[in-house]
Amino acid sequence: MTPAIADPTRPVVRVDITENEDVVVVRQRAREQGRRAGFSLLEITKLVTAASELARNTLEHGGGGYAELEVCIDGIRRGVRMRFVDEGPGISDVEQAMRDGFTTGKGLGLGLGGSRRLVSEFAIDSAPGSGTRVTVVRWK
Amino acid sequence: MDRIPILRMGRTLLVTVQVDMHDQLAVRLLDDLTEMITKTRARGVLIDISALDMVDSFIGRMIADVAATSRILDAQTVVVGMQPAVAITLVELGMELPGVRTALDVERGMELLNDAGDR
Ligand SMILES: Nc1ncnc2c1ncn2[C@@H]1O[C@H](COP(=O)(O)OP(=O)(O)O)[C@@H](O)[C@H]1O
């Protein structure tokens, strides 16, 4: 992941994710950050959709947690960085979890693989017993 | 209000999704629609999603489920007004919405349902 610098003039937005409605709030905040970064409608739609998938995972699989969203800059590039953090059960086989169609629940198994396609950078840090942290950046 | 209203027009049910739906709301809509199709013996379901600025895998699945359920109950589902950015994003996400018929707007969606009814 590129060492993107947070835009010092724009604060990090934090959203606690403990219930269904919080996923909607994450979508709204992602939309706002996309606008601040100067994203097009299509870029915003992709960003918001990725945010929705990852926030739902934090809630459904991670047992709740929080998201942090911020505008970031790298030279003249602008983007939005989003972090999803939980202290849930973690993932034992990350590669398998990333695969389209893989689910341990009743989902479609498109959340991780799909959101990776919708952003520019994707990093996942997870292990059984130590929770899950997903960090993504979408550049304009 | 924690429920999306379903409008009945003859044997067609019309749903206009105007809020950013959380998952529970989407599930309730699927349940309500299934019940309404049976109760009113509807032949068509029109879902207007022109106000939705995002469809993720959960909402996409709900839409596909409505279409599949209505088919079993001998009704057709047409989804109208999907924004181009939403459609492009859905494909990239990996959802193709198989078996879901789409139309540009409510009027054309109605035509599609009427054509199907004539056959
Ligand atoms: N935050 C998380 N904590 C624990 N497990 C997770 C988390 N996110 C994803 N997973 C695991 O990865 C799998 C795939 O996730 P995803 O692609 O979003 O599909 P789905 O949510 O439909 O199951 C999940 O079924 C779950 O086992």
Ligand SMILES: [Mg+2]
């Ligand atoms: Mg998921």
